[in-house]
Amino acid sequence: MRYRNQLVLLASKHEKEKAIAAPFMTRLSCTLRVHDFDTDQFGTFTGEIPRTQSPYQTCLLKAKTAAEHFNYACSVASEGSFGPHPSFPFVPGAHELMVFIDREHDWIIAEQLVSQKTNYAMITINKNSDINDFLKRVLFPSHALIVQAISDNHVVGKGINDLDVLMHHLSLGFKTEKELLLATDMRAMMNPTRMEVIGELADKLALRIATPCAQCACPGFGFKATRGALPCDCCGSSTSFYKEEVWGCIACAHQEYKMRKDGLLKAEPTFCDYCNP
Ligand SMILES: [Zn+2]
Numbered sequence: 001m002r003y004r005n006q007l008v009l010l011a012s013k014h015e016k017e018k019a020i021a022a023p024f025m026t027r028l029s030c031t032l033r034v035h036d037f038d039t040d041q042f043g044t045f046t047g048e049i050p051r052t053q054s055p056y057q058t059c060l061l062k063a064k065t066a067a068e069h070f071n072y073a074c075s076v077a078s079e080g081s082f083g084p085h086p087s088f089p090f091v092p093g094a095h096e097l098m099v100f101i102d103r104e105h106d107w108i109i110a111e112q113l114v115s116q117k118t119n120y121a122m123i124t125i126n127k128n129s130d131i132n133d134f135l136k137r138v139l140f141p142s143h144a145l146i147v148q149a150i151s152d153n154h155v156v157g158k159g160i161n162d163l164d165v166l167m168h169h170l171s172l173g174f175k176t177e178k179e180l181l182l183a184t185d186m187r188a189m190m191n192p193t194r195m196e197v198i199g200e201l202a203d204k205l206a207l208r209i210a211t212p213c214a215q216c217a218c219p220g221f222g223f224k225a226t227r228g229a230l231p232c233d234c235c236g237s238s239t240s241f242y243k244e245e246v247w248g249c250i251a252c253a254h255q256e257y258k259m260r261k262d263g264l265l266k267a268e269p270t271f272c273d274y275c276n277p
């Protein structure tokens with residue numbers, strides 16, 4: 001296997017090695033090395049340092065900058081963004097990206113995961129707000145919180161995973177603010193649910209790195225796009241369900257077409273614009 005016994009740099013100060021090291025060892029026999037590297041320079045969740053580039057560009061930049069700085073051939077970085085789920089607007093969703101780079105060959109192998117598994121939430125509160133339901137919903141105190149000022153976004157406290165500490169920061173914040181933002185701390189080491197999703201994605205990425213192209217043997221062969229549309233099971237007209245997956249190589253033009261993972265060949269009439277407008 002190509003990366004056997006390779007040292008791979010992880011650019012993170014958020015303890016993501018807890019989720020990434022195991023799949024990289026199991027699938028690739030790679031050892032992950034973490035160096036103290038301030039990834040906050042590329043932007044923070046709290047908006048203290050704005051993210052100026054797309055999550056993918058930010059992730060790639062993290063991996064490249066760290067690899068150059070510590071002189072590694074290979075590095076890995078991850079980046080998450082949170083908001084309404086793309087398919088279900090009322091459900092919060094996590095969009096996690098992970099990028100592996102090989103500077104020697106100039107290869108970039110990336111994977112992503114969209115998951116409903118997240119506690120991502122925030123509320124605006126005043127001195128009299130009842131926050132008990134919110135605390136239960138966001139799994140506090142096993143999952144940490146952030147207290148932020150509404151007026152200028154400044155962070156009153158983050159990584160808060162203790163009720164007394166939370167109360168202290170709230171009273172501190174309300175000394176100068178009428179309203180405060182209470183939000184989930186999405187940094188991996190403060191959020192076990194996010195750490196779990198990062199672990200799932202790390203496994204997906206490691207599997208992809210372990211998959212060579214049948215044409216040129218370059219690692220990282222995998223899902224690239226979808227194509228076509230499934231016909232309605234009743235009337236045969238096209239539905240919004242894609243027909244098959246297109247897998248591609250990161251280096252050459254070789255492509256393969258794979259059946260949908262769910263094995264569907266036709267779509268239920270419920271999803272047909274003609275049968276069920
Ligand atoms: Zn139909």
Ligand SMILES: [Zn+2]
Nearest residue numbers: 213216249252
């Ligand atoms: Zn190829």
